[in-house]
Amino acid sequence: MINGKRVLIVIPAWNEQASVADVVREVRGELPGVGVLVVDDGSKDRTSDMARDAGATVARLPYNLGVGGAMRLGYRYGYEHDYDVVIQVDADGQHDPRYVPKLVDALDDADFVIGARFAGEGDYTVHGPRKWAMTMLSAALSRMNHAKLSDTTSGFRAANRRTIELFAFWYPVEYLGDTIEVLVRLVRNGYRLAQVPVTMRQRQAGTPSHSPVKSTVYLARAALIFALSMVRK
């Protein structure tokens, strides 16, 4: 229980055996009394075993679906087990669980809260086309939301019961759909979005990509997903 609410931490993990156990232990240590669900997204390594040994509940998908697929399963679990709040935390250790109570508190006045990297705290930087994509998305969504959203691609997010009820049945599986399309749909349907500034840490495992080709493709796909989600029903 945090702030009188039943909170479930959902950690989507795909081949994260190196870091998932530490993340689970840290979450359980910092936040006693919250549910911890690791969604093993069809890993080929020992992600499930490591997470279970560290004390998490594990739901294992039979094959890889991507973050969106893993998260819909997480929201369904939260929905069926009557949680008030579902919070997504990445399995690579970049999200600090000490911010979780802040996210939960922010849900008092919002349906969906994003832990945002560019909102003043921390020193996260990106460059080139990836940055343009993020800047444009953030500008467009902030305008639609009538409140600032400076980090639309953050994977550190909290949903209240109303949003859980939507995501248990609708959550896009496509690349970037789980970040961009989700936000557009929420804003278009009158859900209130808010953000809380957070510092992200170095990933414990895995490296982010900085190739210019990849970030250009990223820009194009982000633009496409955004355009599609504006016209989709």
Added chain:
Amino acid sequence: MVKLTILTAISGLAVLSIIFELVRRRQLREKYAILWGLVGIVVIPLAIFPGLLNPLSRAIGVASGVSLVLFLAVVFLLVVCIHLSWEVSRLEEETRTLAEDLALLRTEMRERVGQ
């Protein structure tokens, strides 16, 4: 011209027999069997008598019946491809839901056994 007619007629019959064999072995859903069977029934007479569509094609301003058949074939195949993409998308959504159900059931089973 006769040689060409033989070639097209044989091709048409070959496709029809492949469809028949697939249906007979229960490898093809009935709806697709009906679709392709109808295509075969339309195409084979045209393969044997390529001139059949000439009056129609002249009436709608296409120079020859053969061109009209080619045009219609391209449009038809395009529609079939779109339909198949749609069907694959639907199937993926269905398997996704099944995968989630399976994962939830197994999690629940483990929780009950553990208690």
